[in-house]
Amino acid sequence: MGWIKCSDRLPETETEVLVTDGNYYWLGKRRPHYSYWILNNSMESSVIITHWMPIPALPGKGGTNESHI
Numbered sequence: 001m002g003w004i005k006c007s008d009r010l011p012e013t014e015t016e017v018l019v020t021d022g023n024y025y026w027l028g029k030r031r032p033h034y035s036y037w038i039l040n041n042s043m044e045s046s047v048i049i050t051h052w053m054p055i056p057a058l059p060g061k062g063g064t065n066e067s068h069i
Contacts, residue, residue: 002053003053004052006050013032016028020049
């Protein structure tokens, strides 16, 4: 699933998702009031979030993104 425009649909409040303003992205939770988000679990922000997406699942064991150190 890709980025979803906030003007098309918003995530449930207090559900952690990836959000962007078109320049940067953060982990975010939408506050009950539309224009406020908690970003990176630490700050309430009035940054204008334009898009969001569910946090993707981690790759499974043996997946192509597995790191070998």
